[in-house]
Amino acid sequence: MAQVRRFSAYHRVLHVVMAVSFIGLVASGMPIKYAQAPWAGWLVALEGGYRGAALIHRVCAVVTFGYFVAHIAGVLYTIGVVKKFRFNILGPESMVPWIKDLEDMLNNFRWFLGMGPRPRFDRWTYWEKFDYWAVFWGVGMIGVSGLFLWFPEFFGQLFPGWAFNIATVIHSDEALLAAGFIFTIHFFNTHLRPEKFPMDPVIFTGRLSLHELQNERPLEYQRLVEAKELDQLLVEPQKTWLTDAGLLFGFALVAIGLLLLVLIILGQFVY
Numbered sequence: 001m002a003q004v005r006r007f008s009a010y011h012r013v014l015h016v017v018m019a020v021s022f023i024g025l026v027a028s029g030m031p032i033k034y035a036q037a038p039w040a041g042w043l044v045a046l047e048g049g050y051r052g053a054a055l056i057h058r059v060c061a062v063v064t065f066g067y068f069v070a071h072i073a074g075v076l077y078t079i080g081v082v083k084k085f086r087f088n089i090l091g092p093e094s095m096v097p098w099i100k101d102l103e104d105m106l107n108n109f110r111w112f113l114g115m116g117p118r119p120r121f122d123r124w125t126y127w128e129k130f131d132y133w134a135v136f137w138g139v140g141m142i143g144v145s146g147l148f149l150w151f152p153e154f155f156g157q158l159f160p161g162w163a164f165n166i167a168t169v170i171h172s173d174e175a176l177l178a179a180g181f182i183f184t185i186h187f188f189n190t191h192l193r194p195e196k197f198p199m200d201p202v203i204f205t206g207r208l209s210l211h212e213l214q215n216e217r218p219l220e221y222q223r224l225v226e227a228k229e230l231d232q233l234l235v236e237p238q239k240t241w242l243t244d245a246g247l248l249f250g251f252a253l254v255a256i257g258l259l260l261l262v263l264i265i266l267g268q269f270v271y
Contacts, residue, residue, distance in 0.1 A: 002210065002234045002235065002237075003208060003234070003235055003236070004208055004210055004230070004233050004234060004235070005207055005233045005235045006202055006206060006207060006208050007202065008206065009206065010074060011074075012203060012204065014067050014070060014074075015203050016204075016249075017063060018064075018067050019253050020063075020253075021060040021063040022064075022178075022182065023253060023256055023257065023260070024056050024060035025057060025060045025061065025064070025175070026175070026179045026257075026260050027043065027256075028047055028054070028057040028060070029057055029175055030175075030179070030263065030264060031044045031047075033172055033175075033176065033267070034263075034264070034267030037266060037270075039263050039267070040267070043263070058150065061143070061146055061150070064139060064143065068139050092122040092123050092219070092220065093123060094124075095132050095133070097129050100122075101126040101129060102126070104119040104125065105126045107119040108126075120218045121218070121220075123217060127189045128189075131186050134178075134181055135178075135182075138174060138177070138178040138181075141174045142170075142174050142178065144167075145167040145168075145170040145174070148164055149164070149171060176264070179260065179264060180261070180264065183257040183258060183260065183261040183264075187254055187258070199250050199254070201243060201246055204243070204246025204247065204249065205237075205238045205242070205246055206238075207238060210234075
């Protein structure tokens, strides 16, 4: 049965790189934030001691800057070359939030409470846009503050000492917020909500069924049919072993993320 292509190989690879580097950053950074917790010692030991944890953290930071730049380059390429600057920044293909997203959010809450029908979504839902901009903002804030702490001699020539106190607070608290958001809100919206539980493979396969498109994103389906573009997106299902490998990888990431979430909660409220 034919399926519909939703994500290109480029975006799928970027997501894998982002997920692995994020797990690495959290696993190597949180033992420092919660150094007083008993679990911090064994986690750091698992990473090869504090030198190993620092190396992992910095390698993952470089990877993070890399995929961030690659993503921006991809966006500019799509708008300038593929779309030839004929791109509606407030249209259904854009990640920029607009009035419809607010309407969809309110109508979705009404649907939760049994007060109305489920809203009809297009290519991107309001929570997907929220996820996107939360990560975009987080990478910028955490990345810049992390550079201050990584290269204090250089930035010390440009900024006063109190700037490093601010950078320390931002880096620590923004990282905690990012980890908490990804391991709870993002995991639930993407994989753990009832209609997707226990795993939505679309980010690993790049494909979703025609039935899913019709039921979950009816406005996108209608738009593609009217524009006679749907046939161009139809693809054969991915090979079973590739799908299974993607699911196994996804389960591993979610499991590690939830374990780190438990450790963070213990570090925050118990120790």
